[in-house]
Amino acid sequence: MTDNPLGKHTLYPASYDPGLLFPIARLQNREKLGLAPQNVPFRGYDSWRAYELSWLDERGKPVVATGEFIVPSNSTFLTESKSLKLYLNSLNQMRFLNVDEVQQTISRDLSNATQSPVIVYLYTVDDERNLSISKPSGECLDQLDVAIDCYLPDPKFLSVEASVQVTETLYSNLFRSNCPVTSQPDWGTVVISYAGAAIDRAGLLRYLISFRAHEGFHEDCAERIFTDILRYAVPRSLSVSMNFLRRGGLEINPVRTNAPLDVDFPGPRYVRQ
Numbered sequence: 001m002t003d004n005p006l007g008k009h010t011l012y013p014a015s016y017d018p019g020l021l022f023p024i025a026r027l028q029n030r031e032k033l034g035l036a037p038q039n040v041p042f043r044g045y046d047s048w049r050a051y052e053l054s055w056l057d058e059r060g061k062p063v064v065a066t067g068e069f070i071v072p073s074n075s076t077f078l079t080e081s082k083s084l085k086l087y088l089n090s091l092n093q094m095r096f097l098n099v100d101e102v103q104q105t106i107s108r109d110l111s112n113a114t115q116s117p118v119i120v121y122l123y124t125v126d127d128e129r130n131l132s133i134s135k136p137s138g139e140c141l142d143q144l145d146v147a148i149d150c151y152l153p154d155p156k157f158l159s160v161e162a163s164v165q166v167t168e169t170l171y172s173n174l175f176r177s178n179c180p181v182t183s184q185p186d187w188g189t190v191v192i193s194y195a196g197a198a199i200d201r202a203g204l205l206r207y208l209i210s211f212r213a214h215e216g217f218h219e220d221c222a223e224r225i226f227t228d229i230l231r232y233a234v235p236r237s238l239s240v241s242m243n244f245l246r247r248g249g250l251e252i253n254p255v256r257t258n259a260p261l262d263v264d265f266p267g268p269r270y271v272r273q
Contacts, residue, residue: 013090023077052249075116138169196235
């Protein structure tokens with residue numbers, strides 16, 4: 001069967017090549033959200049976790065590790081995920097003196113690609129920080145009895161009860177969007193912390209589920225959710241964090257906030273990650 005999509009050959013790099021990293025301008029999506037560079041209403045970062053990371057020591061013996069790469073949300077570019085996977089694979093046959101040299105190499109290359117300083121942490125596979133699984137804080141929305149018939153983002157689901165002021169954290173494990181390059185589904189957990197008029201929980205869940213047929217990069221989905229909640233609910237403070245399941249040995253966990261920024265790493269890792 002010539003049209004069988006399985007088993008297609010993919011060329012993986014045989015030697016180190018930072019030119020494999022493919023940058024995408026953050027401005028493209030932010031313009032669609034009505035955000036100009038001078039009025040972006042959030043700060044934050046994208047935490048990439050790499051689970052298929054390997055190189056050779058100076059005697060040619062393989063070393064394996066996991067990595068966390070912290071890209072600030074004000075970087076000019078984000079990096080397309082498959083290009084990052086190919087770049088990391090280009091390290092597989094590269095010899096390094098020690099872990100510090102690997103860390104510095106990845107940090108330099110990602111910083112060049114994104115045009116912003118990127119922090120890199122590398123962990124051994126038996127590091128206890130890799131073994132910690134947590135549950136999101138706050139209250140889960142997923143057991144709400146709601147009918148759903150909209151699967152493209154619609155912020156009109158968002159409403160508030162102005163007379164009720166709260167400070168709370170809500171989350172859902174039901175988020176799904178789709179890669180705009182490959183159309184593959186992206187699954188994730190969304191955590192929303194805010195202070196202000198109480199957001200209608202059923203409407204918030206409908207809104208989050210409405211991304212189910214949407215095509216957007218992980219980072220862009222986080223920024224759309226933040227921007228929509230800020231516009232329609234007008235909270236005094238707002239934080240949106242998303243933990244996506246890995247694809248190709250990589251996961252992306254964007255954080256956007258207008259509150260003081262928590263930069264404690266490694267970040268939380270949930271049960272499906």
